[in-house]
Amino acid sequence: MEEHIRYVIDGYTTQRVEDIKDGLRSHLTNLDDNVKIRKVGYKVSLSFRTPATANIMQCEDIDELLSKLGVMVTRIIVSRVVTYESATDTEAVSKRLNVNLLIAALSDGKTVERSEGIILSCKKRDGKWIRI
Amino acid sequence: MDKNLGKENNEKIYRFSQEGKELGISNNVLAFSLLSAIEEASNYFTELLLSKCGNPTLMRNISARIYNERVIKYELFLAIYYAMQNYDVETIIERARLLSSKWMNILNNNIDVKSEDLNEIGTYYTNYDTMEKAISELNKDESCGILNTLVQM
Numbered sequence: 055m056e057e058h059i060r061y062v063i064d065g066y067t068t069q070r071v072e073d074i075k076d077g078l079r080s081h082l083t084n085l086d087d088n089v090k091i092r093k094v095g096y097k098v099s100l101s102f103r104t105p106a107t108a109n110i111m112q113c114e115d116i117d118e119l120l121s122k123l124g125v126m127v128t129r130i131i132v133s134r135v136v137t138y139e140s141a142t143d144t145e146a147v148s149k150r151l152n153v154n155l156l157i158a159a160l161s162d163g164k165t166v167e168r169s170e171g172i173i174l175s176c177k178k179r180d181g182k183w184i185r186i
Numbered sequence: 187m188d189k190n191l192g193k194e195n196n197e198k199i200y201r202f203s204q205e206g207k208e209l210g211i212s213n214n215v216l217a218f219s220l221l222s223a224i225e226e227a228s229n230y231f232t233e234l235l236l237s238k239c240g241n242p243t244l245m246r247n248i249s250a251r252i253y254n255e256r257v258i259k260y261e262l263f264l265a266i267y268y269a270m271q272n273y274d275v276e277t278i279i280e281r282a283r284l285l286s287s288k289w290m291n292i293l294n295n296n297i298d299v300k301s302e303d304l305n306e307i308g309t310y311y312t313n314y315d316t317m318e319k320a321i322s323e324l325n326k327d328e329s330c331g332i333l334n335t336l337v338q339m
Contacts, residue, residue, distance in 0.1 A: 062338050064251065101338060131247055131337060151320040153328045156269040159278040160262070160335045169334035172243050177250070186246050 055138045057106035058086075060169070062131040063116065067098045069124040074100070077123040084108050098125060103135065113176040113183040132174040137167045193230070199223040200311055203304075213299040217292050220307045221260075224289075227314050228259035231266065232336070234321050238329035247337050256293070258339050260286035266317055267310060 067074065071091045079085060082104070090101040100120075110132060111119075117127045158166040176183045200223055203216045232252065236245050252258055264282035273281070289307070292299055324332075 060338060129247075129250060131251075133334065133338065150270075150323065151266065151317075152269050152272060153324065153331060155272065155275065155278070156265055157331055157335050158275045159265045159269060159282065160332070160339060162279065164275070167335075168331065169338060171241075171330070171334060172247070172337070175243055175247055186243065 055136050058103040058135050058137065058167075059106060059108060059110060059173075060101065060103045060133045060135045060167070061111070061116065062133070063100045063120065063125075063127055064129040065098055065100075065120065065125045065127040066096045067093070067123075067125040068096060071098075074098070074123050074125060078102065081119055081122070100125070106134070110174065113174070113185075117178070117183065127178065129177045130175065131172055133172050134170040135167050136170060137165050139165060196223045196226055196314070200308070203308060207304075213301060213304050214292075214296070217299040217304050217307060220304070220311055221289055221293060224263055224307065224311055225256060225259050227311070227317075228263040229253070231262070231317065231321050232259075232333075234318070235324070235329040235333050238324060238326055239333055240326070241330060241333075244330070244333050244337060248333060251337060252339075257286050257290055258336075260289050261339075262336065263317075264310070266321070267313055270313075270317065270320055 071093050075089055075091055078089065078100070082102075084104050085102050088103055090099075092099045113130050116130055120127050154166075157168055161167045174185070176185050178184075199219050203220045203223075206216045206219075232248065236248065261282045264285055265278055268278040268281055288303075291297060292303070
């Protein structure tokens, strides 16, 4: 079982996804391969993680970093997550919802990432970052 | 959302889609209405989980991030459905992705909807009650766990 800090960031950009990804990697050297960026029109969502021992970046710092990469950030969610190998316990078909299986599917794969909860979340209002 | 009102509306939409076939209403219109019922069902499941979890930070972030994302709502609905069938993880992910993008395609590209596609959407919808019951049996930790993952999608 491994622990990480996961950052999920929403915003707007005119930049290319690959350029943002490269920029992110050159500014943050402690990222692993799990960097996801989804862009629809100008709307963008970024998701990446750092080791659990790394300092937690504050909203203002994240905003400053991403504005250098051409992303106007509107919302930030920081969570503590643990990852583990997916062991799907196959119980007989029941009417009960298999929560571990659902979380594994929503978290995208063989290695399950389960969130232990949000540790910081904020949004920009009138040019200022407020905790939500 | 008022639980009973939402459910009642959804039942009406489902009935409309069944009776509409007899009345000769086009498959596209019926598919649109069934898909909106599925979207509402997914909203309602999320509401149920939020009320069980009771975490206001999660609630605000889910509201802002998920409620505008139709594709995530479909994926959630389908992932719950397949998880209840105990499919393996890869199959759930693959099927949920495939079908939700098929449904998005129906909504966005105005393609001709075949009768079998319409029936397929209807079949998923008819599992609403079983899914609702399963979600209402989850405890606080399980509900928060699902929402914590959902908010990062």
